[in-house]
Amino acid sequence: MKLARPLCISLAFLPAHAAFADSTVYPLTLTNCGVEITFDAPPASTVTVGQSATEVLYRLGLADKVSGTSVWFNPVLPEFSDINSRIERIADNDPSFESVVNKRPDLVAAQYEWHVGPTGSVATREQFHELGIASYIMPADCDTKDNATGGDGTRVAAFSTDSIYKGVHELAAIFDVQSAGDTLVADLQTREERAIEQATSLALPDDLSAVFWFSSYDLAADPIVAGQLGAPGYMMEQLGIQNVVTSNEEWPTVGWESIARANPDVIVVARMDRRRYPGDDLATKLELLQSDPVTREMNAVKNGRIVEMDAHAMSATMRSIYGLESLAQALSTMSFN
Structure with a gap:
């Protein structure tokens, strides 16, 4: 070779x-x-x-x-x-x-x-x-x-x-x-189109906003969240959701105070087996959202609009399309009145 x-x-x-x-x-x-x-x-x-x-x-x-x-x-x-x-x-x-x-x-x-x-x-x-x-x-x-x-x-x-x-x-x-490649791409494209169609049928609010929380190097530190142009940004764009994070970095760190001021309607949190950082643990993330005096006042937390998603789907991978599906499904169960 x-x-x-x-x-x-x-x-x-x-x-x-x-x-x-x-x-x-x-x-x-x-x-x-x-x-x-x-x-x-x-x-x-x-x-x-x-x-x-x-x-x-x-x-x-x-x-x-x-x-x-x-x-x-x-x-x-x-x-x-x-x-x-x-x-x-x-x-x-x-x-x-x-x-x-x-x-x-x-x-x-x-x-x-x-x-x-x-x-x-x-x-x-x-x-x-x-x-x-x-x-x-x-x-x-x-x-x-x-x-x-x-x-x-x-x-x-x-x-x-x-x-x-x-x-x-x-x-x-x-x-x-190549035949296997064509089959896989066709399957992924079909799943992508169906997820977008499902989201379109939901008639979501025009001003719906969200933040994707991947992890935190330390729970007392700023969270690692999704920038506007990565795979989570793609999901939000397809579903008509505004990302409250405007950075072009793939995974910037942004303070909870800034996120709370933007007051997202939905928070998507990463679920993973990795345990490199304290914020890798899903239960820890959920507990912080409910107990921290800043995060617990956000609309998404008070109204229970927290979506769990595989961390791998939040990266730019084949699983991003699976993430699009799971987000569309989760939104279909939520009320935004």
Whole structure:
């Protein structure tokens, strides 16, 4: 598997349906998050750094190509619980470079550029490429996003599910399973359209507002909330909801006093298995909202309009469409009179 050779198939100038409709002709070259990568054959073994890449590969029928996984926020999709239990979880959070390399993968597929990027917490792409290991980062984390700003990066334009579909199609092309990629994208697009139709039928108030609370580094500190251009911003835009947070950062920290002044109608809180920070725990978040003298006075808290959502759905992933569905369903049970 080579990482630099003449371009044999250009994906940049073809529409998605044309680029991925037929069987892959190798060598296949594509540009991924600014890096040109070339595949001479489908990867025989892959290590995933991030739940997003893992679940996409499973849904493409490629579980037998996955030799190790890492970075988990929520349980795997139920239909893959048995398959996933038989694949080694190298780490719940960031794996070490050595643990990934020791699996001798042909490909490392990552969810976040900050894990495998210019200053990767696991390794840089160059470190993997020097060992002949290709790397692929899910486009949703670099398309319309600048990860050089530090932290979780800054969106330079709004997240679109097009980047999710792009990632599915590209992975399907890399592994020569284009039909599976087309089927998955069609399913996700249908689910997306139905969720938007459901929300439209609800006749929600025109001025409905919300905030998405992911976690907190410390419960006494400002919460980590969703900026306006990431995946939660996409959900709110599709459902006609105003985000009370106007930052373009992916996950800025904003004081509760500022959020309380905006007084959101709905609060969406992340549910996750990860326990890196005190605010990762869902019960802790819910208790703070009810007991803190600032947060308990917000309309969303007083009226019980708190929605629980898988943390993985709040990231720019395939699960964002599932999050859109769950938010639309939750709103259908609420009164805004």
